[in-house]
Amino acid sequence: MQDIVHNLDVIHQRMKNACLQSGRPEDAVRLLLATKTVSEENLRFAVGQGEVLLGENRVQDGSRMAEKIKDLPVEWHFIGHLQTNKIKEVLRWATCIQSVDRTDLVEKLDQRLQFEQRKTDVFVQVNTSYEPSKFGVEPEKALDLIREVMRYDTLNLKGLMTIGLFSAEAERVRKCFQVLAGIRNQALELGFEHLELSMGMSGDLEIAIEEGATIIRVGTAIFGPRVYPDSFYWNEGSVKPTGNSS
Template sequence: MPAIQSRLETVRQQIQQAVERYHRRADSVQLLAVSKTHPAEAIRQAAAAGQGRFGESYIQEALDKIGQLRDLDIEWHYIGRIQGNKTRAIAENFDWVHSIDSAKQLRRLNDQRPDNLPPLNICLQIKIDDEESKAGITPREARELINSMADYPRLTLQGLMTLPAPAVDLEAQRIPFRRLRELRDELASEALPLPTLSMGMSGDLEAAIAEGSTIVRIGTAIFGPRHYPDQK
């Protein structure tokens, strides 16, 4: 069995075990394969093994791979920091963006989303741990952006995302994910139910699923170690 297919099956089993352990619905957690720094051929192998959602962080690298893989039915997710001069490429080529942290980004992505494409699915990135080095917005800022969503008809706000600080054990890992879930519950409304919680990676997958994650972002456990070129 090819290595990527074998790793994918292992990750899927881990997700399924956590879903069962915490009494989640079988279809309630989606796997986002984080393919940044890995070649198009690795994505092709994962797609052949049934994976359909892939996450990228570097625009030029992502555009190259999107171009090479147009024959595949792939849902592309942008999960990196958003530079102002890159928003058009994101708006034109991705299905989801997980890392929104300003009204300026909302405006640019909305204005640059082509009319022939469906609305761009987005998540607001929440700084849940107050780490200065992390991107994201405060809960108060999130409320302000949510209240402005009617101004952006080419965007669909799906929910919230976070990248918490590392924690040493399962119970400590659950705390920031619980905060994000509680914040989502507080901010959600009938008009904007915010069904998506994008949280959890290889090292804290179980904790994220325990607290309600609907998208887990897994890279190295599927594709192996990353090699970081000088990406812009």
């Protein structure tokens, strides 16, 4: 458990330093814990350290863990590729879906939410690296998808999400985050007062924060390596993207 304490301290210090160097308030960025394969014990411990924002990539795993720790005051986001046949299940525990990336998903979400007579928060996921192995709407089509989301009263657009290019070349990674920030700026002209940017992980969080991230997603750098590669946990039955997912 002391490893988790140490790792959380390291990540939060990196976040703080990046905010200060960018001229942003220290509390401008939230940490989302990527919970893939994390045990209930470790997750409860992390929540006990003050972490309340959790993100899961797989619907079934999220359902199980959300039930196990339903006594804790946490906020669950879904951050993986969402198949339309899993919408009903994910809405049982996730208060926000960060991976809305196509029109048919928007339509099916609306249908289910209308049936349940409620709303939910969503992020539009953008494939800013243009990698065919990654999910997300193409940057050129992002505003059209945002406008589509805006058509539905059941969907509350809270922000945009992307996975940066997994590269040692910092400026190539930075470009991904700049693209997302640019789309956000265009979207604000549609009438939004504020839109969050969910971008940046353990390997590139400083760059993401410099470019305006408000949420960073970190998993293995806090809880340790997983049994399977990240690609195994990213989605349920679709194309497996490459690169760093937390």
